[in-house]
Amino acid sequence: MDGFEAWTAYLFARPLKDQAWEEQPDEWLDGHARQDTPVAAAERVRHLFGNAGELLRPYADDHVARGLTEIIEGGPLHALSSKQVPTVLRTTTLRSIVTLFAEVFAPRIQVEQLRRPSDLEHVCFMFFDIAPVELGDDTVLDVLEAVLALDSVPCRRAALHGLGHAHLTSPEHAGPIVERWLRTHRDAPQELREYAAAARVGQVM
Template sequence: MKNKKLTPREKRQRRDNAAVTCESIGLDPVVYNAALSYLFDRPASDKSGQEWYWDIEEPAFEATPLQWTHIQTVLFTNAGTDLAPYSDDQVGIGLNHVMSNNAGDIPHMVNDPSVPLADAMRMVQALPSLWRECLGPRLDTGPSPIGSRSDRLYFVSYMWFDVWPTFWNAKDIPEWRDAMWQVFCEMLAMPWREAQVSALHGIGHEGSRLNRPKELKAHMDAFIRQLKNDDELKNYAQAAARGMVQ
């Protein structure tokens, strides 16, 4: 794994994110630690190859929508340290349960009317840290064609904004559109290629819903111009700018 130099902006973001703790947002640390164990302290798969959350006898984790929103805020912010004890497969499976509604309602929790908009926005603003501190470094294992890997951790990173229903449910709320735009901008500015790929995948699917076509075009043009010696990423960015990604 490479150690990449942080930009001044990334250093400021890291300092800001360091202030997000259970105590700072009013989340009981006992609840947070129980959620970590529930999501990640699991075998990679059972004998059939199924993920643990498909077990019909698996008890649900009891938390309110606001608690789940706070859990995700702290998790995204501190993913580099809090997920360090777990393997790539454990992290991939647990995060898949967080991002997808195929076997649960976690990604819908922040959309619940009981969750204040300010808390929802704080969760979304923490999302880039998941790539900055965890997914980006973990996936920085050498070049591979975009979309070619089949491991669980890569799937989560590559497909997050494709299968994550949360923004779709909130796409008509201006604050959500602004927050998602900032998420994509932060991820494109990261030194991690897989963070950039994930953002481009998201822009390809959600760019038209951000309601800022001129700003998006200018940002994408600038991103493409600065790419050197990576024709695949440049071509993918050009396709994303046209809304043509898989």
């Protein structure tokens, strides 16, 4: 298999808890990871996120959650901060996050379990909190607004969570995004509108 296939197999196909498996040779770690570069990492993330519905379809929710967590928590998404990554590649990779939410989180999380969220729901909600992106960045703000526009309560909640944190560094942009959503979504669940009102002034956890 090529580098991308080896990478996705490592992230999403390996058993969740299997010490014996972890001690076996792995094609990604042994054959590709050592030659990785920030540009190659960003390209992989862009391709995965941009085709997330198709590429992640074979994997169960808990495997998808584990793989996505590894990507955004100290993984290849950090490559976007490298000066080696061209602006166009960085921007298109960030915009591919919208497709990830639309094709994976939205259809897979149909019912929220706020008190005991699944691993996938947790990754969705915390995405913009733990992803190594600058929330006040113009492209990231565009991504947040696009995710907020999706017809999915979990995706909207995740975007509002991110916009609430973005308010700390960019209140002049984050606040109006939430305000526009509140004006045009008066029929949204009251609990979500209350969360949006808190996000509008940066009061989110």
